[in-house]
Amino acid sequence: MQTRKIYQVQHWRNGQWDRTQNWRKVEAASAKEAAERVCGRALSDAGRHSQLRARVLTFGDLRQRSAMEFYASD
Numbered sequence: 001m002q003t004r005k006i007y008q009v010q011h012w013r014n015g016q017w018d019r020t021q022n023w024r025k026v027e028a029a030s031a032k033e034a035a036e037r038v039c040g041r042a043l044s045d046a047g048r049h050s051q052l053r054a055r056v057l058t059f060g061d062l063r064q065r066s067a068m069e070f071y072a073s074d
Helices: 031-039
Strands: 005-011 024-028 052-058 068-072
Touching: 005 031, 024 031, 031 052, 031 068
Parallel strands: none
Antiparallel strands: 005 024, 005 052, 052 068
């Protein structure tokens, strides 16, 4: 049985932060799945800043210091 968590995802279009793109709560099995649901495409966990598509936090995890970043897949 897979455990699903709530993640907060901020979508960065074209690697640019946009104040209208607020954090959205998404239920998913992993941070990567949450990011892909919000972005609507396959993402990679490595890339350049210009490829940045999403930042993900685990909802309620106060020990998490920074958001996980996901990039456009090549």
